[in-house]
Amino acid sequence: MPVSVGSKRVLLHSAEKGWSLEPAIVQIDGTTIRGIKTHPNAEQITATSHWFGDDLVTPGFxxxxxxxxxxxxxxxxxxxxxxxxxxxxxxxxxxxxxxxxxxxxxxxxxxxxxxxxxxxxxxxxxxxxxxxxxxxxxxxxxxxxxxxxxxxxxxxxxxxxxxxxxxxxxxxxxxxxxxxxxxxxxxxxxxxxxxxxxxxxxxxxxxxxxxxxxxxxxxxxxxxxxxxxxxxxxxxxxxxxxxxxxxxxxxxxxxxxxxxxxxxxxxxxxxxxxxxxxxxxxxxxxxxxxxxxxxxxxxxxxxxxxxxxxxxxxxxxxxxxIATWPMASISHSLEFNEFRRSPSTIQAQGLNALRHTLRDEAQRTxxxxxxxxSLFFGCANGPVAGGRTQGLTPGGMANLVVWNWEDPVFWPGQAPLHSLIFSDIQPALKGLMTLGRWRGTLGDVRRSVLGSSDYKAARREATERLNNLLDRAGL
Structure with a gap:
């Protein structure tokens, strides 16, 4: 049965805009995304199977x-x-x-x-x-x-x-x-x-x-x-x-x-x-x-x-x-070693200049x-033609995640794309879908999964097998 998932903040990608958050509805048939309706009207929103309001809907990582x-x-x-x-x-x-x-x-x-x-x-x-x-x-x-x-x-x-x-x-x-x-x-x-x-x-x-x-x-x-x-x-x-x-x-x-x-x-x-x-x-x-x-x-x-x-x-x-990696190199630079040996305002200014140079380079490269x-396509240069990880696009796998916009990790909400890279957003997990199926209970994903008989059985078997493996290995 077809399913539709939408919100005021759906993360979409296009060659023209790059990544953007837009009001949209993701239309799903079976395991596949069949269509995307951007800027839906009130009637379309009412007809949506799962409308998440202000919450963030993204592709899975x-x-x-x-x-x-x-x-x-x-x-x-x-x-x-x-x-x-x-x-x-x-x-x-x-x-x-x-x-x-x-x-x-x-x-x-x-x-x-x-x-x-x-x-x-x-x-x-x-x-x-x-x-x-x-x-x-x-x-x-x-x-x-x-x-x-x-x-x-x-x-x-x-x-x-x-x-x-x-x-x-x-x-x-x-x-x-x-x-x-x-x-x-x-x-x-x-x-x-x-x-x-x-x-x-x-x-x-x-x-x-x-x-x-x-x-x-x-x-x-x-x-x-x-x-x-x-x-x-x-x-x-x-x-x-x-x-x-x-x-x-x-x-x-x-x-x-x-x-x-x-x-x-x-x-x-x-x-x-x-x-x-x-x-x-x-x-x-x-x-x-x-x-x-x-x-x-x-x-x-x-x-x-x-x-x-x-x-x-x-x-x-x-x-x-990854996003901050260039700055880590400053601590091991020739300029910083020189500053440690002979600290001075000139050396400090040189380090600051290096910081600005590397920051600008990072923003460019x-x-x-x-x-x-990389996070959503598994490829920094963008989606690979014919690949399986295409983001939320027609023909792609129906893999998506819903994030609770009210969680403090997104506050004050001025730079949500920045938050996806820098914030610890895991606690905001609200809904998880793979292949068109919700995994766990909407709004209570972690607790419902960890409390499920399937997970408990999987963990129990893994623990038993690990103990046996360590015995066989003499550990």
């Missing part, structure tokens, strides 16, 4: 890179007095070698609930046992792209790459999954865990079926050293030699920490999207050179990575960090428009 299941390691690394040299290899891999598909499904369900209660309705997930991840997402109602991890040199999935590749092909051709908001990407784990032979298979399949490639790249010194030691080049240049940048499909290159200026120059094509995970990178390594991404006008997006190295799956919280694009 898009998390451009995450591992839903990895919440099972939350706090295990960051709570240690001394972090390991390589969080992925020294901590994650040791537990993941013991993990089962049923474990992944149980852990992913809890992760999916966490995402949705933060306003995220679409994720790009990359993990082992992709079929279990996809099933978990469908059970909870989360939509997204699933990249089943492929690795054949090292890592917990090195003996399962054929199974995962076959699953990727099956998922790509599955109309059933597509109707439930789940599509496929090819998920090579990293440049040092995937052989040249497997890279050739990946590129052939990607090119033939126009499948996106979703891969960790240059994420650790170990990865850099292995590739440089074997091939005499950087991980990004290894991808160039393998033919990745000649491939016409979309490419999500995640982290890009150990990347040179020449590496960034290879990433200028519109099909390449660099994915920043700032809070996670602060834990497992250090943040990539985002300023250089923006100065080179590269396409980018933002992800949470995972609760294991972030402790949060709230992608909206990452946007405030990472304007509000691009940050909102």
């Amino acid at each position: 898009v998390d451009a890179h995450t591992h839903l299941a990895l919440g099972f390691i939350r706090g295990r690394a960051t709570a240690s007095k001394q972090l390991p040299g390589n969080l992925v290899e020294d901590v994650f891999f040791k537990l993941e070698e013991k993990i089962t598909p049923a474990d992944v499904g149980a852990f992913s369900r809890v992760g999916a609930y966490e995402c949705m209660l933060a306003g995220t309705t679409y994720v790009w997930d990359h993990y082992y046992h992709g079929d279990a991840v996809a099933d978990a997402m469908m059970q909870v109602g989360l939509t997204g792209t699933v990249a089943a991890t492929l690795q054949d040199i090292s890592g917990p999935g090195k003996n399962d790459w054929e199974t995962n590749l076959a699953f990727t092909q099956a998922l790509h051709g599955s109309e059933y999954h597509a109707q439930l908001g789940i599509t496929a990407a090819i998920g090579p784990h990293a440049t040092d865990t995937v052989s040249e032979e497997l890279w050739r298979k990946i590129l052939d399949l990607s090119e033939k079926d126009d499948l996106p490639i979703h891969c960790h790249v240059a994420q650790s010194p170990e990865e850099f050293n292995r590739i440089h030691g074997q091939y005499g080049c950087t991980p990004v240049d290894f991808l160039r030699r393998a033919g990745v940048f000649e491939n016409r499909a979309a490419k999500h290159l995640v982290h890009m920490i150990y990347a040179s200026q020449k590496d960034l120059a290879l990433c200028r094509s519109p099909e390449v999207r660099l994915v920043a995970c700032p809070h996670s990178q602060l834990i497992f390594q250090f943040p990539a050179a985002y300023l250089e991404w923006w100065r080179n006008n590269l396409n980018w997006a933002v992800g949470t990575d995972c609760a294991a190295s972030n402790d949060s799956l709230r992608v909206q919280a990452e946007m405030r960090t 990472i304007p509000q428009e691009k940050i909102l694009n």
Whole structure:
């Protein structure tokens, strides 16, 4: 049955206006948005299934890179007095070698609930046992792209790459999954865990079926050293030699920490999207050179990575960090070091001048428009033609969120788009819809979801499976 959702403040996007809040009604048929009526009259408002008055209606958030299941390691690394040299290899891999598909499904369900209660309705997930991840997402109602991890040199999935590749092909051709908001990407784990032979298979399949490639790249010194030691080049240049940048499909290159200026120059094509995970990178390594991404006008997006190295799956919280990132560089600048050594009014004036320069550069290279694009499209350059994350537009998935305008996080209400980037808006969650279905109870989403038998059963199973996994791993 058709449903309509509207308010005086619906967040819409157009090529002419960019992002704007307008009185509008979103018309939904099944899982899809069929139309948008802007500036509706009184009769149209009366006929609307759900009219929210002053409340804010937005698309759901898009998390451009995450591992839903990895919440099972939350706090295990960051709570240690001394972090390991390589969080992925020294901590994650040791537990993941013991993990089962049923474990992944149980852990992913809890992760999916966490995402949705933060306003995220679409994720790009990359993990082992992709079929279990996809099933978990469908059970909870989360939509997204699933990249089943492929690795054949090292890592917990090195003996399962054929199974995962076959699953990727099956998922790509599955109309059933597509109707439930789940599509496929090819998920090579990293440049040092995937052989040249497997890279050739990946590129052939990607090119033939126009499948996106979703891969960790240059994420650790170990990865850099292995590739440089074997091939005499950087991980990004290894991808160039393998033919990745000649491939016409979309490419999500995640982290890009150990990347040179020449590496960034290879990433200028519109099909390449660099994915920043700032809070996670602060834990497992250090943040990539985002300023250089923006100065080179590269396409980018933002992800949470995972609760294991972030402790949060709230992608909206990452946007405030991205928006203010240029200013953080001042504390480590030559100008500030000089001021610390020899403080003077001249040095202070120089620092202030640097602050103004970086602020102006930030407004020019990472304007509000691009940050909102990443948050709602998963792509700073705007919606991708034919993509699944199109915002509130006809033909797009019926994924939307209603925010309580009376919540103090929006007061005094003069800059609501600014609030979507900078404020802690999670408490204002009033309504959550994915695929045309309300999740939880309108006006009481969090309490109703957490009190549901489905969530309680999911959390109970995940806890039991985690305890068994830790026993098997000797922890």
